[in-house]
Amino acid sequence: MEKLKFLIIFITLYCVVSEDNNENTPVVFWHGMGDSCCFPFSLGKLKKLIESELNHTVYVKSLEIGGSLVRDYESSYFIHPQKQIQDACDQIKRDPILSNRTFNAIGFSQGSQFLRALIQKCPAVKVKNLITVGGQHQGVYGLPNCPSLTEKSCEYLRQILNFAAYAGWVQNFLVQATYWHDPMNEDAYKAKSTFLAEINNEKTVNNDYINRLQTLEKFVMIKFANDTIVQPVETSWFGFYKPGSSSELQTLEESEIFLKDRLGLKKMKEDGKIVFLSTEGNHMQINLKWFTENVINNYLRD
Helix, strand or coil: HHHHHHHHHHHHHHHHHHHHHHHHEEEEEECCCCCCCCCCCHHHHHHHHHHHHHCCCCCCCCCCCCCCCCHHHHHHHCHHHHHHHHHHHHHHHHHHCCCCCCCCCCCHHHHHHHHHHHHHHHHCCCCCEEEEEECCCCCCCCCCCCCCCCCHHHHHHHHHHHHHHHCCHHHCHHHHHECCCCCCCCHHHHHHHHCHHCCCCCCCCCCCHHHHCCCEEEEEEECCCCCCCCHHHHHHHHHHHHHHHCCCCCCCHCCCHCCCCCCCEEEEEEEECEEEEEEEECCCCHHHHHHHHHHHHHCCCH
Protein backbone atom coordinates (compact mmCIF):
# COMPACT_ATOMS: atom_id res chain seq x y z
CA MET A 1 0.00 0.00 0.00
CA GLU A 2 2.81 2.41 0.90
CA LYS A 3 4.56 1.65 -2.39
CA LEU A 4 1.30 2.34 -4.27
CA LYS A 5 0.88 5.68 -2.50
CA PHE A 6 4.46 6.61 -3.32
CA LEU A 7 3.92 5.68 -6.97
CA ILE A 8 0.75 7.80 -7.18
CA ILE A 9 2.52 10.80 -5.63
CA PHE A 10 5.48 10.37 -7.98
CA ILE A 11 3.25 10.18 -11.07
CA THR A 12 1.24 13.22 -9.93
CA LEU A 13 4.36 15.30 -9.36
CA TYR A 14 5.80 14.19 -12.68
CA CYS A 15 2.62 15.23 -14.50
CA VAL A 16 2.59 18.62 -12.79
CA VAL A 17 6.23 19.28 -13.65
CA SER A 18 5.70 18.11 -17.22
CA GLU A 19 2.63 20.35 -17.57
CA ASP A 20 4.56 23.35 -16.24
CA ASN A 21 7.41 22.65 -18.64
CA ASN A 22 4.96 22.62 -21.55
CA GLU A 23 3.46 25.97 -20.65
CA ASN A 24 4.55 28.95 -22.69
CA THR A 25 5.62 32.24 -21.16
CA PRO A 26 2.53 34.38 -20.36
CA VAL A 27 1.69 37.30 -22.65
CA VAL A 28 0.44 40.77 -21.71
CA PHE A 29 -1.27 43.13 -24.20
CA TRP A 30 -1.74 46.90 -24.04
CA HIS A 31 -4.14 48.35 -26.61
CA GLY A 32 -3.88 51.60 -28.53
CA MET A 33 -5.92 54.76 -28.97
CA GLY A 34 -9.63 54.25 -29.56
CA ASP A 35 -9.43 50.54 -28.67
CA SER A 36 -10.02 48.50 -25.56
CA CYS A 37 -8.66 45.40 -23.90
CA CYS A 38 -11.31 43.00 -25.06
CA PHE A 39 -12.99 44.02 -28.32
CA PRO A 40 -13.40 40.72 -30.24
CA PHE A 41 -12.53 42.34 -33.59
CA SER A 42 -9.14 43.68 -32.44
CA LEU A 43 -7.11 42.40 -29.50
CA GLY A 44 -9.65 39.66 -28.82
CA LYS A 45 -8.85 38.19 -32.24
CA LEU A 46 -5.10 38.24 -31.57
CA LYS A 47 -5.59 36.71 -28.14
CA LYS A 48 -7.46 33.77 -29.68
CA LEU A 49 -4.79 33.42 -32.38
CA ILE A 50 -1.95 33.21 -29.85
CA GLU A 51 -3.86 30.76 -27.66
CA SER A 52 -4.66 28.57 -30.66
CA GLU A 53 -1.12 28.62 -32.10
CA LEU A 54 0.36 27.74 -28.70
CA ASN A 55 -2.12 24.92 -28.13
CA HIS A 56 -3.87 26.76 -25.29
CA THR A 57 -0.81 26.42 -23.06
CA VAL A 58 -0.35 30.16 -22.61
CA TYR A 59 -1.93 32.74 -20.32
CA VAL A 60 -2.81 35.94 -22.19
CA LYS A 61 -3.83 39.05 -20.25
CA SER A 62 -5.08 42.14 -22.04
CA LEU A 63 -4.76 45.11 -19.71
CA GLU A 64 -8.05 46.82 -18.86
CA ILE A 65 -7.37 50.29 -17.47
CA GLY A 66 -9.86 51.77 -15.03
CA GLY A 67 -11.76 48.64 -14.07
CA SER A 68 -14.40 48.59 -16.82
CA LEU A 69 -14.61 48.32 -20.60
CA VAL A 70 -16.00 51.86 -20.95
CA ARG A 71 -13.38 53.36 -18.65
CA ASP A 72 -10.67 51.41 -20.49
CA TYR A 73 -11.78 52.87 -23.82
CA GLU A 74 -11.91 56.40 -22.38
CA SER A 75 -8.47 55.98 -20.84
CA SER A 76 -6.88 55.88 -24.28
CA TYR A 77 -7.80 59.55 -24.66
CA PHE A 78 -8.31 61.09 -21.25
CA ILE A 79 -6.35 59.29 -18.48
CA HIS A 80 -2.78 60.49 -18.13
CA PRO A 81 -0.25 57.75 -19.07
CA GLN A 82 1.48 57.96 -15.69
CA LYS A 83 -1.82 57.03 -13.98
CA GLN A 84 -2.42 54.27 -16.49
CA ILE A 85 1.05 52.84 -15.88
CA GLN A 86 0.47 52.78 -12.13
CA ASP A 87 -2.87 51.00 -12.73
CA ALA A 88 -1.14 48.41 -14.95
CA CYS A 89 1.65 47.95 -12.41
CA ASP A 90 -0.90 47.28 -9.66
CA GLN A 91 -2.81 44.82 -11.87
CA ILE A 92 0.31 42.77 -12.53
CA LYS A 93 1.29 42.75 -8.86
CA ARG A 94 -2.18 41.41 -7.99
CA ASP A 95 -2.25 38.81 -10.76
CA PRO A 96 -1.40 35.36 -9.29
CA ILE A 97 0.16 34.21 -12.57
CA LEU A 98 2.08 37.36 -13.54
CA SER A 99 3.20 38.62 -10.16
CA ASN A 100 6.02 36.09 -9.79
CA ARG A 101 6.74 35.22 -13.42
CA THR A 102 8.47 36.63 -16.45
CA PHE A 103 6.11 37.39 -19.32
CA ASN A 104 6.22 38.62 -22.91
CA ALA A 105 4.71 42.05 -23.52
CA ILE A 106 3.03 43.25 -26.73
CA GLY A 107 2.06 46.90 -27.11
CA PHE A 108 -0.19 48.12 -29.90
CA SER A 109 0.15 51.70 -31.18
CA GLN A 110 0.38 54.01 -28.13
CA GLY A 111 0.26 50.92 -25.92
CA SER A 112 3.81 50.34 -27.19
CA GLN A 113 5.38 53.24 -25.35
CA PHE A 114 3.09 52.67 -22.36
CA LEU A 115 4.35 49.09 -21.97
CA ARG A 116 7.95 50.22 -22.35
CA ALA A 117 7.32 52.81 -19.64
CA LEU A 118 5.77 50.10 -17.47
CA ILE A 119 9.00 48.09 -17.70
CA GLN A 120 11.06 51.16 -16.85
CA LYS A 121 8.90 52.40 -13.97
CA CYS A 122 7.45 49.29 -12.29
CA PRO A 123 10.05 47.13 -10.46
CA ALA A 124 7.50 44.32 -10.08
CA VAL A 125 7.38 43.77 -13.85
CA LYS A 126 9.68 41.14 -15.35
CA VAL A 127 9.49 41.05 -19.14
CA LYS A 128 11.27 38.59 -21.42
CA ASN A 129 10.54 40.09 -24.86
CA LEU A 130 8.98 43.50 -25.49
CA ILE A 131 7.20 43.63 -28.85
CA THR A 132 5.83 46.96 -30.03
CA VAL A 133 3.43 47.14 -32.97
CA GLY A 134 3.16 50.51 -34.71
CA GLY A 135 4.42 52.32 -31.61
CA GLN A 136 5.43 55.96 -31.21
CA HIS A 137 8.67 55.72 -29.23
CA GLN A 138 9.83 59.21 -30.14
CA GLY A 139 6.32 60.61 -30.23
CA VAL A 140 4.25 62.00 -33.09
CA TYR A 141 4.07 65.27 -34.95
CA GLY A 142 0.73 65.12 -36.71
CA LEU A 143 -2.68 63.58 -36.05
CA PRO A 144 -4.11 62.65 -39.45
CA ASN A 145 -6.70 60.16 -38.24
CA CYS A 146 -8.66 59.52 -35.06
CA PRO A 147 -10.28 56.08 -34.99
CA SER A 148 -13.63 55.86 -33.22
CA LEU A 149 -14.13 59.64 -33.02
CA THR A 150 -16.28 61.89 -35.20
CA GLU A 151 -14.62 64.04 -37.84
CA LYS A 152 -15.49 67.16 -35.83
CA SER A 153 -13.86 65.72 -32.68
CA CYS A 154 -10.74 64.75 -34.64
CA GLU A 155 -10.39 68.24 -35.99
CA TYR A 156 -10.76 69.65 -32.49
CA LEU A 157 -7.98 67.39 -31.19
CA ARG A 158 -5.74 68.38 -34.08
CA GLN A 159 -6.20 72.05 -33.34
CA ILE A 160 -5.44 71.56 -29.65
CA LEU A 161 -2.24 69.64 -30.38
CA ASN A 162 -1.06 72.02 -33.08
CA PHE A 163 -1.42 75.14 -30.97
CA ALA A 164 -1.43 74.16 -27.29
CA ALA A 165 0.08 70.70 -26.86
CA TYR A 166 2.46 71.84 -24.13
CA ALA A 167 -0.05 73.85 -22.10
CA GLY A 168 -0.38 72.30 -18.66
CA TRP A 169 -4.12 71.68 -18.89
CA VAL A 170 -3.74 69.98 -22.29
CA GLN A 171 -0.96 67.72 -21.00
CA ASN A 172 -3.21 66.70 -18.12
CA PHE A 173 -6.37 66.37 -20.23
CA LEU A 174 -5.35 64.66 -23.47
CA VAL A 175 -3.21 61.52 -23.64
CA GLN A 176 -1.93 62.21 -27.15
CA ALA A 177 -0.48 65.55 -25.99
CA THR A 178 1.85 63.70 -23.62
CA TYR A 179 3.73 62.15 -26.54
CA TRP A 180 3.38 65.09 -28.94
CA HIS A 181 6.93 65.85 -30.08
CA ASP A 182 7.45 69.14 -31.89
CA PRO A 183 10.81 68.93 -33.72
CA MET A 184 10.63 72.66 -34.40
CA ASN A 185 10.64 73.39 -30.68
CA GLU A 186 12.73 70.74 -28.94
CA ASP A 187 13.29 72.89 -25.84
CA ALA A 188 9.55 73.23 -25.18
CA TYR A 189 9.05 69.51 -25.76
CA LYS A 190 11.77 68.50 -23.30
CA ALA A 191 10.67 71.01 -20.69
CA LYS A 192 6.90 70.53 -20.84
CA SER A 193 6.22 66.99 -22.02
CA THR A 194 4.80 65.22 -18.96
CA PHE A 195 5.32 61.69 -20.27
CA LEU A 196 7.45 60.97 -23.33
CA ALA A 197 10.42 63.22 -22.58
CA GLU A 198 10.48 61.79 -19.06
CA ILE A 199 10.47 58.10 -20.04
CA ASN A 200 13.01 58.78 -22.82
CA ASN A 201 15.41 60.26 -20.24
CA GLU A 202 15.44 63.60 -22.05
CA LYS A 203 14.83 65.64 -18.90
CA THR A 204 17.23 63.88 -16.55
CA VAL A 205 18.80 60.45 -16.81
CA ASN A 206 17.18 57.84 -14.59
CA ASN A 207 19.57 54.89 -14.45
CA ASP A 208 16.79 52.59 -13.27
CA TYR A 209 15.12 53.06 -16.65
CA ILE A 210 18.32 52.00 -18.39
CA ASN A 211 18.95 49.02 -16.14
CA ARG A 212 15.41 47.68 -16.44
CA LEU A 213 15.46 47.83 -20.24
CA GLN A 214 18.75 45.89 -20.21
CA THR A 215 16.94 42.91 -18.66
CA LEU A 216 14.99 42.33 -21.89
CA GLU A 217 16.05 39.43 -24.08
CA LYS A 218 14.66 41.17 -27.17
CA PHE A 219 13.15 44.57 -27.91
CA VAL A 220 11.20 44.03 -31.14
CA MET A 221 9.84 47.09 -32.96
CA ILE A 222 7.34 46.56 -35.77
CA LYS A 223 6.66 49.27 -38.36
CA PHE A 224 3.76 49.35 -40.82
CA ALA A 225 5.32 50.08 -44.22
CA ASN A 226 2.20 51.86 -45.49
CA ASP A 227 1.29 53.64 -42.26
CA THR A 228 -0.61 56.88 -42.95
CA ILE A 229 -1.75 57.35 -39.36
CA VAL A 230 1.49 57.67 -37.37
CA GLN A 231 3.62 60.67 -38.32
CA PRO A 232 6.46 60.09 -38.86
CA VAL A 233 6.25 56.33 -39.34
CA GLU A 234 9.94 56.05 -38.34
CA THR A 235 8.91 56.62 -34.72
CA SER A 236 7.80 52.98 -34.71
CA TRP A 237 11.52 52.14 -35.05
CA PHE A 238 12.55 54.85 -32.54
CA GLY A 239 13.43 57.27 -35.34
CA PHE A 240 12.02 60.77 -35.80
CA TYR A 241 12.41 64.10 -37.57
CA LYS A 242 15.77 65.80 -37.22
CA PRO A 243 15.66 68.62 -34.67
CA GLY A 244 14.58 71.82 -36.43
CA SER A 245 12.93 70.02 -39.35
CA SER A 246 9.43 68.70 -39.96
CA SER A 247 10.44 66.79 -43.09
CA GLU A 248 14.01 65.48 -42.78
CA LEU A 249 14.16 62.18 -40.91
CA GLN A 250 16.75 60.46 -38.77
CA THR A 251 17.07 56.88 -37.59
CA LEU A 252 17.38 55.71 -34.00
CA GLU A 253 21.14 55.41 -34.49
CA GLU A 254 21.36 59.07 -35.55
CA SER A 255 19.28 60.39 -32.65
CA GLU A 256 20.54 62.06 -29.49
CA ILE A 257 18.83 59.36 -27.40
CA PHE A 258 21.06 56.75 -29.05
CA LEU A 259 24.27 58.75 -29.47
CA LYS A 260 24.22 59.89 -25.83
CA ASP A 261 22.87 56.46 -24.84
CA ARG A 262 20.15 57.95 -22.67
CA LEU A 263 18.25 54.63 -22.50
CA GLY A 264 21.04 52.10 -22.99
CA LEU A 265 19.76 51.34 -26.50
CA LYS A 266 23.28 51.49 -27.94
CA LYS A 267 24.40 48.63 -25.74
CA MET A 268 21.20 46.71 -26.44
CA LYS A 269 21.84 47.03 -30.17
CA GLU A 270 25.45 45.92 -29.74
CA ASP A 271 24.22 42.90 -27.77
CA GLY A 272 21.76 41.97 -30.54
CA LYS A 273 18.72 42.71 -28.41
CA ILE A 274 17.06 45.21 -30.76
CA VAL A 275 15.05 43.84 -33.69
CA PHE A 276 13.45 45.94 -36.44
CA LEU A 277 10.57 44.34 -38.35
CA SER A 278 8.39 45.79 -41.10
CA THR A 279 5.06 44.58 -42.41
CA GLU A 280 2.86 45.75 -45.27
CA GLY A 281 -0.39 47.55 -44.59
CA ASN A 282 -1.65 50.68 -42.92
CA HIS A 283 -1.60 51.33 -39.17
CA MET A 284 -2.73 48.28 -37.15
CA GLN A 285 -3.68 46.29 -40.26
CA ILE A 286 -2.08 43.14 -38.91
CA ASN A 287 -1.77 40.20 -41.26
CA LEU A 288 -2.40 37.19 -39.00
CA LYS A 289 -0.22 34.84 -41.04
CA TRP A 290 2.67 37.33 -40.91
CA PHE A 291 2.10 37.83 -37.18
CA THR A 292 2.20 34.08 -36.58
CA GLU A 293 5.38 33.53 -38.58
CA ASN A 294 7.30 36.58 -37.36
CA VAL A 295 6.06 37.18 -33.84
CA ILE A 296 4.45 34.08 -32.36
CA ASN A 297 6.90 31.57 -33.78
CA ASN A 298 10.01 33.64 -33.06
CA TYR A 299 9.26 35.29 -29.72
CA LEU A 300 6.31 33.64 -27.97
CA ARG A 301 7.14 29.93 -28.24
CA ASP A 302 9.27 28.49 -25.43
